[in-house]
Amino acid sequence: MARKRNPFKPSAGANPPALVGREALIDEFAESIEDGPGAPGRLTIFTGPRGVGKTVMLNAIAERAQAEYQWLPIHETATPGLLERIAGQAAAMLEERSPTTRKITGVSISGIGGLTLSQGPAPPELGLRQVLASLLGHLEQHGSGLLVTIDEVHAGQADELKQFAAVVQHLVREERDIALVLAGLPQAVSALLSGKSVATFLRRAERHSLGALPLSDVATALRQTIEQAGRTISPESVDAAARASGGYPFMVQLVGYHIWRAADADAIVPDDVARGVAAARRRLGTLVHETAVKDLSQVDREFLLAMAGAPGPSRIADIAERMGRPANYVGVYRARLLAAGLIEESGWGAVDFALPFLREYLLDQA
Ligand SMILES: Nc1ncnc2c1ncn2[C@@H]1O[C@H](COP(=O)(O)OP(=O)(O)OP(=O)(O)O)[C@@H](O)[C@H]1O
Ligand SMILES: [Mg+2]
Missing domain, CATH: 3.40.50.300 (P-loop containing nucleotide triphosphate hydrolases)
Known part of the structure; x- marks a missing residue:
């Protein structure tokens, strides 16, 4: 049986097989x-x-x-x-x-x-x-x-x-x-x-x-891309894949690419999705997050980890408390991380991660 070409494009600047939500x-x-x-x-x-x-x-x-x-x-x-x-x-x-x-x-x-x-x-x-x-x-x-x-x-x-x-x-x-x-x-x-x-x-x-893509559009695009390239996937599996992408365009391509790779038959099954998503996470970690945090100081990392402990945006006072350091000291690192584009302001003096899945990556590494 001829090998079917993987249609996904998890690569910087590469046009995706389906341009979602733009x-x-x-x-x-x-x-x-x-x-x-x-x-x-x-x-x-x-x-x-x-x-x-x-x-x-x-x-x-x-x-x-x-x-x-x-x-x-x-x-x-x-x-x-x-x-x-x-x-x-x-x-x-x-x-x-x-x-x-x-x-x-x-x-x-x-x-x-x-x-x-x-x-x-x-x-x-x-x-x-x-x-x-x-x-x-x-x-x-x-x-x-x-x-x-x-x-x-x-x-x-x-x-x-x-x-x-x-x-x-x-x-x-x-x-x-x-x-x-x-x-x-x-x-x-x-x-x-x-x-x-x-x-x-x-x-x-x-x-x-530009921000995250609607998950329902991501699911449709994943399914159509997979079907047009000659394979099938169930609605449940495609929804799981879309959720795992978080609507983050690069992750959409990574997830699509790796679930396609994980499957060895034309029908992509839930187990392929699970393995593909795990592989996509690892790739995202090495390609995006590792580079992003590579040059950070110890305290920068401490700051990010303190943020990662909460599921959503964190107020500076809470971060300081979690780090056990004074708020004005922590404020310096807030400014540095904002400038580096790793965190962003999220209303009322709170900050959140600017890079999708950075929280998950940090928790994994810790
Ligand atoms: N609307 C979209 N739908 C599906 N996939 C997309 C969409 N936009 C981009 N992608 C995919 O996301 C990945 C990143 O796209 P791109 O290189 O344009 O991002 P970027 O914002 O320019 O990133 P960088 O800041 O690193 O240059 C590529 O694999 C691309 O195919
Ligand atoms: Mg670019």
Whole structure:
């Protein structure tokens, strides 16, 4: 019997076999394309913890923009050289659309005759703004536009992001068909937007924080994915698998992947689910939690363990009491862990874990 391919994708940035629960956000972005320049959704930031599906969201938006509106994507990550890479991609797209343009624009901007410009990379003289404007000119003639996505934004890259935001802001003012969608960890985005070197323009972006997926949608997606790949699973088993994922997108893929692997027949049975879920937990621990807590100090860990002792959010006073330390001392660690993105505020001075299943992981390890 031929081996059936495992359809699940428990891997960073990999598009899942079924994208669960993001339809409304993708629709919202699509509407902004229809609404035209100045629509708020054309400047959007997605935030959320590791593995929640930010990168996949950027992919999904770009796919929709391309399929439905023929908008072209430029995908980038916020690392040094960002502006140059965007300019390079735009220049390549421009040349593809109009092989003569580069020479002509090169002449007018550099004023050196364009002789050497017909080969090699785009000339830096061709400023980012001009390249984008020329490219948009071509795209708009065909009713399309340009979507730039920048993943993993953080304050360390504030300067280039600020410069790029200024370019985009100009283009928006000129009513060009361009959209900018950013993604990053919540604490990285907050640090970026609260820093003084960031453009006000970026602060006005629509912000969406991505969170857990509804379990009923997860169950449906798991079942459909399994059936489409040629296997079966009972409703009870699929519900158990969905519950074990906690609706956390990365865990959805891990659970799906490992229950598929655990089964050696085409019908996935409860025992496969139990073994698959256990394997998925272990993988999540090594891939996400171990890395997340690796560099923490002893007291940071104590703090987290004190939190893990309670089933829900903890107040700082309770954490201090559980740790047997003064509240002001504990407050320092609260700030550190918030900054590290491991915990988040949860109303009325309480904090909770920001990473799904971190509590379970810590209790397991203790
Ligand atoms: N809506 C979704 N439905 C099902 N699976 C999803 C969904 N979104 C993401 N995933 C899966 O979750 C995993 C993590 O997705 P992704 O890499 O986009 O997360 P991320 O938020 O970018 O994480 P990081 O902060 O580490 O970059 C991938 O395996 C992906 O296939
Ligand atoms: Mg990502």
